[in-house]
Amino acid sequence: MAHLHDLTKNQTLVLDALTKWDGPASAYSLLDQLRAQGFRAPLQVYRALDKLIEYGLVHRLESLNSFVACAHPHDHAHGLVAFAICDTCGQVDEFSDETVERRLKGWAKEHSFRLAKTTIEMRGICANCTAQ
């Protein structure tokens, strides 16, 4: 696992932009944001994101085609992560559940499925927006 000081300039810029972003950001949103810092092409963003995801510092939200900074970047031990995404305000809640992880890994083992990555995304309306 790489540490913060191992990040390249582009990776740092992308991670900073994403960390400051309120909610999930698309690669192109990040690109627009980073033009002021000299970014010109989507690939610059995608390459940085790939590495950041590999390092566990960023998550990809498949159902949104967007990205979020990991909420627990120092908790290197976190296994499976799940997301609750509010369709109204866009806020994302990241959490883990031991039981869910155990069950899914159990299924994989039973079926001899060599598990590489698991995506869990819940879509709905958060408490805050429901209260509005």
Add this chain to the structure above:
Amino acid sequence: MAHLHDLTKNQTLVLDALTKWDGPASAYSLLDQLRAQGFRAPLQVYRALDKLIEYGLVHRLESLNSFVACAHPHDHAHGLVAFAICDTCGQVDEFSDETVERRLKGWAKEHSFRLAKTTIEMRGICANCTAQ
């Protein structure tokens, strides 16, 4: 919930194409397949897919941007569905897990998150491909 005989012509064509398809299909693959039947534009496919998903006859695989016919289209009761997707052969295994469903719904209830839809996708290599 609509029944089979409620489907329109386009919906039927798309569902048939997807059912015959081996594994997940992208909307554009389906479009190419259906040009012989008079399809001309992506929207014809997307509109049909939207309805079929609404009826529970088709699932969208978020991590692949593709679609599969539901493996249990007559089991109207199935709640949360999970997928195991083989990155080698593309085969998709659809299954349910009561415990996982209960845990995730529990999290939602605890956090007053009004849950609309849940995506669970496991990526990896299936038993068959591992054995090869």
Add this chain to the structure above:
DNA sequence: TGGTAGATGTAATAACATTACGATCCTTCG
């Protein structure tokens, strides 16, 4: 008859992601 709701056809465009190629930088080791 005329209104309305759902489905359709078509074109244009938006949004997301990758391939290809070459240049650059950095480390390692003869």
Add this chain to the structure above:
DNA sequence: CGAAGGATCGTAATGTTATTACATCTACCA
């Protein structure tokens, strides 16, 4: 030192996925 190799970067072009906008059609029924 300086060549070799690897990772990163810049840029352009292209490929893939999805939506907006607008017109038409069809079935149903008040």
